[in-house]
Amino acid sequence: MTSKGSAGVRVTGVLLALVLLVELAAAGIFLRYLTAKKEEPAASKPPEVLTPVPEPEPQPEPEPQPDPEQEAMLKERQALMERAYQLSQGYYYDEALALLDQAGALRSAQTDALRREIAQKQAELVPYEGDQFYHVFFHSLIVDTDRAFDGDYDSTGYDLYMTTVSEFQAMLPKLQAAGFILYDITDLVEFRDGEAVRREILLPPGKKPLVISVDDVNYYKYMEGDGFAQRLDVDEEGRVVTVVDGQPTYDGDVMPILDAYVAKHPEFSWRGAKGVVAITGYEGAFGYRITDLEDYDAATQAWMLQKTRDVAAALRESGWKIACHSYTHNQYWSDRTITAQQEEYDIGRWKRDIAPYVGETNIFISPFGVAFPDNDPRLLYLKEQGFTIYCPVEASMTTRWENGMLFQSRLNLDGMVMKDYPERVKRFFFDPATVLDPARPHG
Numbered sequence: 001m002t003s004k005g006s007a008g009v010r011v012t013g014v015l016l017a018l019v020l021l022v023e024l025a026a027a028g029i030f031l032r033y034l035t036a037k038k039e040e041p042a043a044s045k046p047p048e049v050l051t052p053v054p055e056p057e058p059q060p061e062p063e064p065q066p067d068p069e070q071e072a073m074l075k076e077r078q079a080l081m082e083r084a085y086q087l088s089q090g091y092y093y094d095e096a097l098a099l100l101d102q103a104g105a106l107r108s109a110q111t112d113a114l115r116r117e118i119a120q121k122q123a124e125l126v127p128y129e130g131d132q133f134y135h136v137f138f139h140s141l142i143v144d145t146d147r148a149f150d151g152d153y154d155s156t157g158y159d160l161y162m163t164t165v166s167e168f169q170a171m172l173p174k175l176q177a178a179g180f181i182l183y184d185i186t187d188l189v190e191f192r193d194g195e196a197v198r199r200e201i202l203l204p205p206g207k208k209p210l211v212i213s214v215d216d217v218n219y220y221k222y223m224e225g226d227g228f229a230q231r232l233d234v235d236e237e238g239r240v241v242t243v244v245d246g247q248p249t250y251d252g253d254v255m256p257i258l259d260a261y262v263a264k265h266p267e268f269s270w271r272g273a274k275g276v277v278a279i280t281g282y283e284g285a286f287g288y289r290i291t292d293l294e295d296y297d298a299a300t301q302a303w304m305l306q307k308t309r310d311v312a313a314a315l316r317e318s319g320w321k322i323a324c325h326s327y328t329h330n331q332y333w334s335d336r337t338i339t340a341q342q343e344e345y346d347i348g349r350w351k352r353d354i355a356p357y358v359g360e361t362n363i364f365i366s367p368f369g370v371a372f373p374d375n376d377p378r379l380l381y382l383k384e385q386g387f388t389i390y391c392p393v394e395a396s397m398t399t400r401w402e403n404g405m406l407f408q409s410r411l412n413l414d415g416m417v418m419k420d421y422p423e424r425v426k427r428f429f430f431d432p433a434t435v436l437d438p439a440r441p442h443g
Contacts, residue, residue: 073105073106076106077103077106077108077110077111080099080100080103080106080111081100081110081111081114083099084096084097084099084100084114084115084118085114085118086266087099088118088121089266089267090266090267090269090270090271090272091267091270091271092271092272093118093119093121093122094122096118097115097118097119097122100114100115100118101115121204124204124205125202125203125204126202126203126204126205127200127201127202128201128202128203128207128208128209130208132208132397132428133188133209133211133397133399133408134180134208134209134210134211134397134428135185135210135211135212135213135391135397135399135408135409135410135411136210136211136212136213136410136411136412136413136429137212137213137214137215137365137393137410137411137412137413138162138163138168138212138213138214138215138254138412138413138414139161139162139163139214139215139216139414140162140214140216140217140219140223140228140229140253140254141162141163141164141165141168141228141229141252141253141254141257142158142162142163142164142165142227142228143165143227143228143229143242143244143251143252143253144227144228145164145227145437145439145440146227146439147225147226147227148162148164148226148227148228149439149440149441150226154222154223154226155441156441158226158415159415159416159440159441160414160415160416161412161414161415161416162414162415163413163414163415164437164439164440165251165252165257166437167418167435167436167437168254168257169251169257170434170435171413171429171430171435172257172258172261172268174429174430174434174435175210175268175429175430176265176267176268178208178429178430179206179207179208180207180208180209180210180268181203181204181207181208181209181210181267181268181269181270182210182211182212182258182262182268182269182270182273182274182275183201183209183210183211183270183273184211184270184271184273184319184321185211185276185321185363185389185391185406185408186321186362186363186389187199187201187270187273188201188209188211188399188406188408189388189389189401189406191388191404194404195404196388196401196402196403196404196405196406197401198401203270209270211275211276211408211410212254212258212274212275212276213275213276213277213278213323213365213391213410214253214254214255214275214276214277214278215278215325215365216278216279216280216325216329217232217253217255217277217278217279217285217286218279218280218283218284218285218286218287219231219232219286219287220283221283228252229242229243229244229249229252229253229287230243230244230245230246230287231243231286231287231288231307232253232255232286232287232311233248233307233310233311234310234311234314235248238314238317238318239256239259239314239318240255240256240259240311240314240315240318241256242255242256243287254275255274255277255315255320258274258275259274259318262274262319269319272318272319273319274318274319274320275320275321276320276321276322276323276363276365276391277315277320277321277322277323278322278323278324278325278363278365279322279323279324279325279354279358280325280326280327280328280329280350280367281326281327281328281349281350281353281354282327282328282329284304284308285308285311285312285354285357285358286307286308286311286312288304288305288307288308288311289304290304290305290308290353290354290357291353291354293305305357308357308358309357309358312357312358312359316359321361321363322358322359322361322363323361323363323364323365323391324347324350324354324355324361324363324364324365324387325364325365325367326346326347326350326366326367327346327347327349327350327353327354328346328349329367329368330342330346330367333366333367333368333370334367334368334370336370336372338378340377340378340381343378343381343382344381347381347382347385351385360386361387362386362387362388362389363387363389363391364382364387364389364390364391365391366390366391366392366393368393369392369393369394369410369412370392371392371393371394371409374402374403383403383404383405388404388405388406389405389406389408390405390406390407390408391407391408391409391410392407392409392410393409393410393411393412394409394410394411395411395421395424396409397409397410397411397428411424411425411428413425413429413432415440417432418432418435418436419432419436419440
């Protein structure tokens with residue numbers, strides 16, 4: 001009984017042990033399951049992004065080195081075309097065409113096109129057939145209005161007979177806009193067997209020839225300190241300049257102002273024409289007292305004579321003509337009481353003391369604008385002395401070719417006419433009220 005009970009106990013113990021082992025094993029498995037559920041799942045690595053390796057940029061082909069000879073040819077062609085164009089702007093058509101015709105190896109489609117354009121402009125020129133010609137004149141311009149119009153003895157005369165720098169500068173674009181082109185007075189006439197004949201004038205359609213003259217370009221002593229230039233001179237480039245208060249300027253009188261305007265607007269001048277500079281002689285020429293040399297030392301005498309020659313040459317080279325305005329500008333011209341003896345002396349002095357330094361001329365700008373009948377011996381004497389172009393003053397600016405001479409009257413664009421007779425200016429040119437200097441007395 002004891003052994004059976006012991007055996008049963010042992011069997012039961014074994015069974016319990018086995019059950020316990022099974023339960024423990026199951027519990028271990030469950031524990032591991034729970035533990036596994038609580039653990040975070042391992043983070044998955046993102047897929048590795050591969051940075052693309054940039055392809056090497058294609059290297060540009062090395063630019064071919066310019067051919068020095070080809071480059072030089074292009075520059076030379078461009079300069080040739082610019083020169084031809086500039087010539088055509090000033091109506092030098094024949095010269096421009098000849099330049100292009102001689103292009104040789106520089107010829108191209110561009111040069112041919114420019115040649116056709118210039119030839120077309122030349123073909124469009126028409127004869128000027130109008131009976132009205134135009135000639136205006138000035139005296140030396142007022143530079144400083146404060147000094148000119150300071151109320152002294154000369155102020156009234158300056159207001160009447162002079163024009164200011166600002167007025168003249170304002171006139172030029174108005175004249176150009178009105179269709180005027182500067183023309184050389186000597187090209188208005190040709191002489192055939194002693195007869196004066198009207199020369200054909202070719203201009204662009206609608207254009208009108210204009211002559212400008214400047215009287216008394218002497219810079220007289222009475223003008224000193226009154227706001228005018230003292231004299232003319234020539235700069236290092238051969239341009240005529242005015243000397244104002246001892247300094248060279250380019251705006252002190254008609255000549256340098258007009259030169260500069262034409263340089264900027266070559267179409268305002270037919271083949272470089274500028275105007276006429278009229279000088280007397282009793283106080284020299286251009287501000288140099290070459291008829292009073294005895295008042296100066298030898299060095300100053302030589303300097304003045306050379307300067308007079310230099311200025312005259314520069315004026316002529318730049319398109320100006322020089323005229324005789326008599327030697328004395330004496331009152332006997334104005335009242336027509338000049339005798340044959342007085343005239344012979346007057347003209348003789350100009351030819352002896354002035355002409356050798358400024359050059360010969362066939363243009364006579366009459367003092368005070370005086371006119372003589374065609375058969376007057378005093379007029380015929382001037383013709384005998386070689387003055388075949390005679391210019392008096394007249395508001396209508398008549399021009400005629402008679403008795404072997406060209407007669408061309410002039411209109412003065414000064415204070416008197418612009419203020420007291422504005423209709424004379426309006427009739428042909430512009431409203432003078434638009435250019436009058438406010439610095440004028442009662443202007």
